[in-house]
Amino acid sequence: MATDSWAQAVDQQEAAAESISTLQLNEKEDKPKDKPKAEQNGAKAAGEGGKTEEEEKEDKAAQSLLNKLIRSNLVNTTNQVEVLQRDPNSPLYSVKSFEELRLKPQLLQGVYAMGFNRPSKIQENALPMMLAEPPQNLIAQSQSGTGKTAAFVLAMLSHVDPNNRWPQCLCVSPTYELALQTGKVIEQMGQFYPEVRLVYAIRGNKLERGVKLQEQIVIGTPGTVLDWCQKLKFIDPKKIKVFVLDEADVMIATQGHQDQSIRIQRMLPKSCQMLLFSATFEESVWNFAKRIIPDPNIIKLKREEETLDTIKQYYVVCNSKEQKFQALCNIYGAITIAQAMIFCHTRKTAGWLAGELSREGHQVALLSGEMQVEQRAAVIDRFRNGKEKVLVTTNVCARGIDVEQVSVVINFDLPVDKDGNPDNETYLHRIGRTGRFGKRGLAINMVDSKFSMSILERIQEHFNKTIEELDTDDLDEIEKIAH
Numbered sequence: 333m334a335t336d337s338w339a340q341a342v343d344q345q346e347a348a349a350e351s352i353s354t355l356q357l358n359e360k361e362d363k364p365k366d367k368p369k370a371e372q373n374g375a376k377a378a379g380e381g382g383k384t385e386e387e388e389k390e391d392k393a394a395q396s397l398l399n400k401l402i403r404s405n406l407v408n409t410t411n412q413v414e415v416l417q418r419d420p421n422s423p424l425y426s427v428k429s430f431e432e433l434r435l436k437p438q439l440l441q442g443v444y445a446m447g448f449n450r451p452s453k454i455q456e457n458a459l460p461m462m463l464a465e466p467p468q469n470l471i472a473q474s475q476s477g478t479g480k481t482a483a484f485v486l487a488m489l490s491h492v493d494p495n496n497r498w499p500q501c502l503c504v505s506p507t508y509e510l511a512l513q514t515g516k517v518i519e520q521m522g523q524f525y526p527e528v529r530l531v532y533a534i535r536g537n538k539l540e541r542g543v544k545l546q547e548q549i550v551i552g553t554p555g556t557v558l559d560w561c562q563k564l565k566f567i568d569p570k571k572i573k574v575f576v577l578d579e580a581d582v583m584i585a586t587q588g589h590q591d592q593s594i595r596i597q598r599m600l601p602k603s604c605q606m607l608l609f610s611a612t613f614e615e616s617v618w619n620f621a622k623r624i625i626p627d628p629n630i631i632k633l634k635r636e637e638e639t640l641d642t643i644k645q646y647y648v649v650c651n652s653k654e655q656k657f658q659a660l661c662n663i664y665g666a667i668t669i670a671q672a673m674i675f676c677h678t679r680k681t682a683g684w685l686a687g688e689l690s691r692e693g694h695q696v697a698l699l700s701g702e703m704q705v706e707q708r709a710a711v712i713d714r715f716r717n718g719k720e721k722v723l724v725t726t727n728v729c730a731r732g733i734d735v736e737q738v739s740v741v742i743n744f745d746l747p748v749d750k751d752g753n754p755d756n757e758t759y760l761h762r763i764g765r766t767g768r769f770g771k772r773g774l775a776i777n778m779v780d781s782k783f784s785m786s787i788l789e790r791i792q793e794h795f796n797k798t799i800e801e802l803d804t805d806d807l808d809e810i811e812k813i814a815h
């Protein structure tokens with residue numbers, strides 16, 4: 333952006349970005365403190381499988397950031413959109429091109445400069461609603477990577493009056509890092525609209541007392557935004573025209589964030605447009621949304637029918653992790669595997685297995701939850717580029733990784749939830765790493781106890797799918813499954 337203030341904001345952002353790992357990971361507001369997490373032998377016994385609630389929360393924000401860092405483009409979806417309009421007689425329609433939205437030329441230029449040719453599914457419906465007069469409240473839920481951020485950023489930029497030098501749009505993100513990511517999208521999309529300025533309301537961005545902000549868009553974390561509105565009065569909440577709650581699903585994982593968001597929302601004028609975006613459809617998100625968004629229009633993507641038909645599934649019976657490792661070696665000895673992902677329940681097992689596989693001469697990448705998100709993104713990139721052929725990982729990394737060459741997924745430990753029940757959703761996500769785009773894939777489950785056998789049986793029941801046994805001592809039999 334051309335203006336000093338914008339340039340400053342960018343500088344601030346870059347400086348802030350550099351200090352992500354040092355400064356902000358200690359920030360209480362923005363990210364729960366990292367503490368050593370006890371390794372648990374969850375695949376073995378009911379009740380031992382889960383992470384603490386705190387760990388689950390931490391994963392959500394990290395996973396969301398990771399998704400953004402590793403995603404190279406829009407997630408393609410063939411899903412239908414479900415639109416629930418507050419006023420069924422409303423003439424709002426869906427658009428098939430950005431031109432139809434009659435965006436300001438500077439913004440259209442920004443959209444095209446970002447390489448967007450046409451609106452994504454969620455954008456087709458959300459944008460006309462968000463840009464309508466009078467403003468409409470909206471809850472939009474669709475999977476990660478389907479274009480939600482781009483949609484609300486465009487809405488904020490469209491609603492700004494550049495002649496007014498005060499905050500008009502407020503966007504709240506659950507963590508410092510996620511706020512920076514969204515800020516980047518605002519900068520990119522607004523690159524031809526220099527009169528509009530952005531400021532980051534995040535810890536570390538200290539302003540002089542008494543300052544009245546001139547930037548029209550504020551993006552930040554709930555605690556700092558609340559302080560800026562209430563205590564420090566940098567922002568006059570009564571002048572806010574658009575309020576965006578980004579990543580509601582991550583936001584609600586932290587009680588404090590929920591409360592702060594609600595307190596911010598209460599300070600806004602009745603006329604303020606409220607927009608809430610979330611990647612998941614859980615009950616808790618709806619309850620949060622209902623508390624915060626009056627009379628909303630609702631848009632969501634219908635879930636894609638998930639099918640496992642192209643993935644052949646087997647299980648192998650073993651007695652110990654050493655035997656499981658031996659079975660793995662036998663599989664590698666019998667078939668050619670382009671790339672494999674191996675899932676373990678704990679970091680400890682993942683670390684051990686990666687070490688053993690390396691000793692056997694495999695090029696192994698290890699991905700686990702204690703790594704910084706940026707490190708994880710780098711590991712995934714290397715794997716995607718084929719630098720390593722085997723990726724050993726824990727649940728933390730099951731979602732979103734999209735590597736075309738993965739032909740085999742191994743569940744070294746079966747996925748169980750914190751109560752020791754089968755985690756069917758994670759199972760689906762894990763084995764869904766293979767067999768993508770209609771290709772055939774292979775999933776092999778390692779069973780090492782009565783408990784894990786019962787988990788496997790329940791998974792079969794859930795998906796109504798028979799998983800056949802594989803004898804890994806019989807090389808001919810292994811060879812057959814690869815055809």
Ligand SMILES: Nc1ncnc2c1ncn2[C@@H]1O[C@H](COP(=O)(O)OP(=O)(O)OP(=O)(O)O)[C@@H](O)[C@H]1O
Pocket residue numbers: 396399400403404405406407446447448449450451452455474475476477478479480481482483610611
């Ligand atoms: N209309 C479009 N055409 C092409 N690419 C797009 C379009 N809209 C968004 N993208 C790109 O697709 C990717 C995902 O978009 P975006 O970040 O807006 O998704 P999201 O739903 O907000 O994801 P998350 O839930 O992780 O926040 C980004 O790289 C973005 O630049």
